Amino acid sequence: MGFDFELILAIAFFVTGAFWFYDRIVYLPKRKAVLADMAPEAKQAISKEAQQRLAETPRLVVEVKSYFMIIAIIFGLRSFVVEPFQIPSGSMLPTLKIGDFILVNKFDYGLRLPVLNTTIIPTTEPKRGDVVVFKYPRDPSLNYIKRLVGLPGDTISYHNKTLKVNGKLVETDLLAELSSSLNVNREPVRVLHENLGGVDHEIYNSFRHNPLEGDWVVPKGSYFVMGDNRDNSSDSRVWGFVPEANMKGRAFYVWLHWDELFSIPSFKYNGLIK
Known part of the structure; x- marks a missing residue:
């Protein structure tokens, strides 16, 4: 069998998308709750990485979901607009x-x-x-x-x-x-x-x-x-x-x-x- 890059890209899209959706449902509300309890000055000083830690977002979720947007863009362009060969x-x-x-x-x-x-x-x-x-x-x-x-x-x-x-x-x-x-x-x-x-x-x-x-x-x-x-x-x-x-x-x-x-x-x- 050949190397089916299209299939691999589709799998990557759905896997990273699942992690991104899971984070939005489970951990994003926790991060918002943490920020809501913080003073305005502290909110401006805290980084996104620190927000993840304060909300106890699992590292695996943080890493995998971070690739979703770039994979989604590549997947969409290759699937529906133009594909390189x-x-x-x-x-x-x-x-x-x-x-x-x-x-x-x-x-x-x-x-x-x-x-x-x-x-x-x-x-x-x-x-x-x-x-x-x-x-x-x-x-x-x-x-x-x-x-x-x-x-x-x-x-x-x-x-x-x-x-x-x-x-x-x-x-x-x-x-x-x-x-x-x-x-x-x-x-x-x-x-x-x-x-x-x-x-x-x-x-x-x-x-x-x-x-x-x-x-x-x-x-x-x-x-x-x-x-x-x-x-x-x-x-x-x-x-x-x-x-x-x-x-x-x-x-x-x-x-x-x-x-x-x-x-x-x-x-x-x-x-x-x-």
Whole structure:
């Protein structure tokens, strides 16, 4: 199983919240009573820490509840507004590089309950060409990022490195050819311009044969996704469709690039994700 930070953050929110609520019900009245019996000059001089001691508030309660507000803010922002992710692989090259830190819009596809990912307030629906983050269908504790190619009811065909959606060819234009020394794939690739659903972006195609070919009909309530690094991506061609319930949001911005732990972070790739 993967490291489910969202679940851990949710647990931290509820645990610290329980301590904060318990303190408000049990010990806050005691602190107010202590202060009520004190002279005005003494009230101004006494610190919050001293108030806790005078009211005999347990140290555990004091420590745990102190983290509640900051955890609540982080939990709320990550769950309902924007969530940061780091790109761990090259499956979305050249659009996203290994080490890119990205931001994901969490309300684009509906306001969802944290952890459960159940939609409570619908907004807009995913669109063809979006770069989407979703829970990996075979292990929901893992987050994946790919480009949305097929909507519910679409017929997707991929043969000889040629993509068709509902029988219509997705046109590409050759931009460049890179040698193996110029890309992380360690093999020569073609850089192509592709327009998918009105979204202009670049993709990689290698010169070798790719066995990941076939024809698919996207079922209702599901999506078909592919990596922009078409010959080096494990995607819907391998493990199938992405259920709507697994969608987390739309990736929209690269805010930092950091190759390795001991390298220098860079902002030169900052910008909107196409």
